[in-house]
Amino acid sequence: MKKIIFLWPLFLIGCTVSQKIVYKTDNITLDEPVKTIPAKVEIRILEDNRANNEENGLLFENPRQIKRDKKTICINSEKHYAKDTVITQITKLMVDHFNQAKLFERAYYNRNSESDYYLTGTLERFYGEQQFSTGAAVGAQFGLIGALATAGIKTPGEIVIELSEIKLFKKDGTLVKDFGTFYKEYTDEFKADAACWCIYWNSNEMLKDFNTHLIEKIRNDMAAVPIAGK
Amino acid sequence: MNKDSVNSCIPLCRYKIRMFALIVLFTLPFLLKAQDIITLRNGKKIECKITKVDSTAVFYDFFKGDRKLSSFTALTDVQKYQLNKHEAGSAKDSLKGYPAETVVVDTSKYVKETQKWVNLLTYSQRFGVHAKGWSVQYYGYNFRNTAKWFIPVVFGFESFDIDPGYFSESGYNYANISYLNAGISPFYKMNDFLFLNLGVQLIVGEEELQDSGGKESNRSLFGISPSQGFYFIPQSKAGLALGISVYEKLMSSKVYKNDIGVKLELGIKF
Numbered sequence: 001m002k003k004i005i006f007l008w009p010l011f012l013i014g015c016t017v018s019q020k021i022v023y024k025t026d027n028i029t030l031d032e033p034v035k036t037i038p039a040k041v042e043i044r045i046l047e048d049n050r051a052n053n054e055e056n057g058l059l060f061e062n063p064r065q066i067k068r069d070k071k072t073i074c075i076n077s078e079k080h081y082a083k084d085t086v087i088t089q090i091t092k093l094m095v096d097h098f099n100q101a102k103l104f105e106r107a108y109y110n111r112n113s114e115s116d117y118y119l120t121g122t123l124e125r126f127y128g129e130q131q132f133s134t135g136a137a138v139g140a141q142f143g144l145i146g147a148l149a150t151a152g153i154k155t156p157g158e159i160v161i162e163l164s165e166i167k168l169f170k171k172d173g174t175l176v177k178d179f180g181t182f183y184k185e186y187t188d189e190f191k192a193d194a195a196c197w198c199i200y201w202n203s204n205e206m207l208k209d210f211n212t213h214l215i216e217k218i219r220n221d222m223a224a225v226p227i228a229g230k
Numbered sequence: 231m232n233k234d235s236v237n238s239c240i241p242l243c244r245y246k247i248r249m250f251a252l253i254v255l256f257t258l259p260f261l262l263k264a265q266d267i268i269t270l271r272n273g274k275k276i277e278c279k280i281t282k283v284d285s286t287a288v289f290y291d292f293f294k295g296d297r298k299l300s301s302f303t304a305l306t307d308v309q310k311y312q313l314n315k316h317e318a319g320s321a322k323d324s325l326k327g328y329p330a331e332t333v334v335v336d337t338s339k340y341v342k343e344t345q346k347w348v349n350l351l352t353y354s355q356r357f358g359v360h361a362k363g364w365s366v367q368y369y370g371y372n373f374r375n376t377a378k379w380f381i382p383v384v385f386g387f388e389s390f391d392i393d394p395g396y397f398s399e400s401g402y403n404y405a406n407i408s409y410l411n412a413g414i415s416p417f418y419k420m421n422d423f424l425f426l427n428l429g430v431q432l433i434v435g436e437e438e439l440q441d442s443g444g445k446e447s448n449r450s451l452f453g454i455s456p457s458q459g460f461y462f463i464p465q466s467k468a469g470l471a472l473g474i475s476v477y478e479k480l481m482s483s484k485v486y487k488n489d490i491g492v493k494l495e496l497g498i499k500f
Contacts, residue, residue, distance in 0.1 A: 145414055149383035152372045183299040213302045220282045
């Protein structure tokens with residue numbers, strides 16, 4: 001009996017499904033030759049300023065399915081991300097994506113002695129919401145057949161990603177380039193499910209698009225900046 | 231400052247205010263025109279400074295309140311963009327090759343994805359080797375204009391008369407079979423209104439039997455029924471649908487074990 005009581009917290013942990021911020025980077029291909037910035041760059045773990053922005057309030061105070069203005073919506077509630085890992089997960093993705101896109105000679109996660117520059121940034125928003133799909137909910141009642149029939153259902157939603165204070169420094173702290181704030185509001189129809197997990201996956205997909213364009217912005221802004229490796 | 235000096239200042243101040251107002255009035259149109267404008271396909275206009283255009287996106291800077299933000303929009307969402315011809319500079323360097331002040335984006339290849347739930351209620355006449363009859367089916371599916379495959383959920387019921395010769399081989403005097411069928415019936419879009427259909431339905435029901443000795447029994451019944459056919463389904467929101475299919479049945483029945491036949495289907499889309 002004691003063993004059962006001892007193990008009980010493990011069952012409770014199992015009840016909260018943890019969502020990861022991931023997308024595939026190994027399938028990212030470069031359609032045309034790109035100009036790689038000749039710098040080995042640490043991508044420092046982003047600062048997290050989301051909690052200070054009231055527009056993100058919903059994410060921190062609610063479960064993933066909520067009622068707002070008599071409508072049920074799905075949000076990428078913070079409750080389903082492992083605690084304090086949103087910024088580390090996004091930073092790791094940026095590093096992988098930057099390397100795959102050959103943005104810099106080499107990008108490193110957080111700190112690395114091989115680097116000669118470092119990039120900083122602050123995550124202001126990683127916010128997703130979409131209308132709950134009653135169609136998907138009905139489909140879910142019919143098991144696999146219903147799930148198949150309603151697999152393509154989409155609902156209107158909004159995903160906002162904002163990264164501010166994006167700056168490239170030399171290792172000695174000299175500012176090389178201030179890229180400012182990169183912001184994107186995706187207003188579209190997104191894939192929906194009965195359990196409100198899709199909003200997490202949709203947010204990940206949009207993050208991939210966001211990072212793809214962030215890379216192009218950095219590449220474009222750096223075109224006029226003379227830079228040399230160590 | 232004495233009263234006289236204050237009085238002499240009033241006309242001068244008024245003159246300065248008038249001059250300032252006139253300058254603002256004349257320069258305002260030019261200041262406004264200094265903005266680039268992106269017109270999206272949904273009609274929304276973004277006043278901004280375009281910083282880059284590539285094969286997939288338009289990059290721009292804009293103000294949200296008093297904050298300067300950089301963003302982008304997919305070229306497929308853009309109807310046209312207007313570059314400020316008065317301003318030459320680094321921002322336009324990446325825009326060389328766009329001589330026109332207003333660039334209209336060719337989005338004719340781009341089809342925006344739409345989706346809608348489609349209902350089909352059909353009546354079928356069935357001509358099987360071992361049984362003939364009719365059936366009523368419901369198909370429901372999510373139609374996406376960009377997709378080739380749709381996977382309707384389908385369920386229905388049917389009534390049939392077993393061929394006497396085939397029935398007599400079973401050794402039973404009487405049988406009453408009732409079942410429901412449900413499954414999926416994927417459609418492959420061949421063109422805007424013609425669909426290839428490859429369905430498979432599960433059969434669940436029961437049969438009451440009476441053998442030659444008069445003994446009655448009840449049995450559960452399971453089976454599977456694949457079908458292959460062609461359907462005409464109109465593009466319009468509502469209309470008549472037609473279908474012709476070949477179907478097969480394999481069941482655990484004692485009297486109706488298998489069948490193969492043709493199904494003619496007529497229904498309504500709504």
